[in-house]
Amino acid sequence: MPSNHVVKAFLSDLNHAAAPSDIVVWDVGANDGGWSNRLMQLLPERHRNATRLSVFEPQPRFADELTSLAARWSGTFHAVAAATADGSLNFFAPPRNASKADTVVASLLDSNRPSVAKEQISVPAFDLAVPMLRLRPDEIVLIKLDVEGYEFELLPHLLVSGALCLVDYLHIEWHPSVLSQSRLSRGLALGEAMNLVLRGCTRPPRAIGHEGLSERQLRRFQKYALGCAGGLKPA
16 A cells, blocks of 8 residues: 555645646555555645546456456556566466465566466567656656565666666665575665665655565665666666
C-alpha cells in the first residue's frame, strides 16, 4: 500500500499546489494493482482528474484485473515487462494455480528460491528509459518500481540514460534475496547511494524511497554507486 514517505511527500506537495498540474503516475511491476488503486483513492478529486495513470505488468493472470483498474481510473494498462531494451524476455512466474502470496517471486530473474515452483513464459518487453525520456519538465511524475529483482539490471540503465532525472517522486522496492552472493559482491545494487548520484541531475527528484534493503546493505553498495556517477547524463 502507498504509505511510504515518497507518497506522503507527493500528496503533501499536491495539496499545497495552487492549481492542479499535469500528473503522471507509473506503477511499474503493478502485480494485482493494489498500490495504484489505493493511491488513486487517496488523491483529491481535483488532482485525480489531472492524473494519467499507467500500470505495467506482464503476468497474464492479472490482465483482466488490471484492465478493469485502468478503466476505473481512466488510465492505461500495459501487459509488458519493463526492461533495458525492446523485445521479448523469459519471465519466471508462479503457476496459474499458485496462491496470491506466491506472485511476489514472479520476475525476469529465475530466483533460486526452492519453495515456489515457477513456469517460464515469454513476455513482451520494452525499454523503460525510452518513454521516461519523453516526460516533460512541467509534469509532476511519480514512479513506483517493483520488478522483483530486475531492478539491479534496470536501474543502472535508467541512471546512465538520464531518465531518472525526469522523475519527481521515486519509490523502489529492492529484492536482494533473489541474487547470488557473487552478483551482490559485484555491486549491482545501487541502494541508498542513488540519492547521491541523482544530485547530479539538473532537477533532482524531490523524494526517493527504498524498500527492502537493510542499512548494512545500503552502506555496502554505496561505494559502487558513487563510481557510476560519472556516467550520469543530467536531463
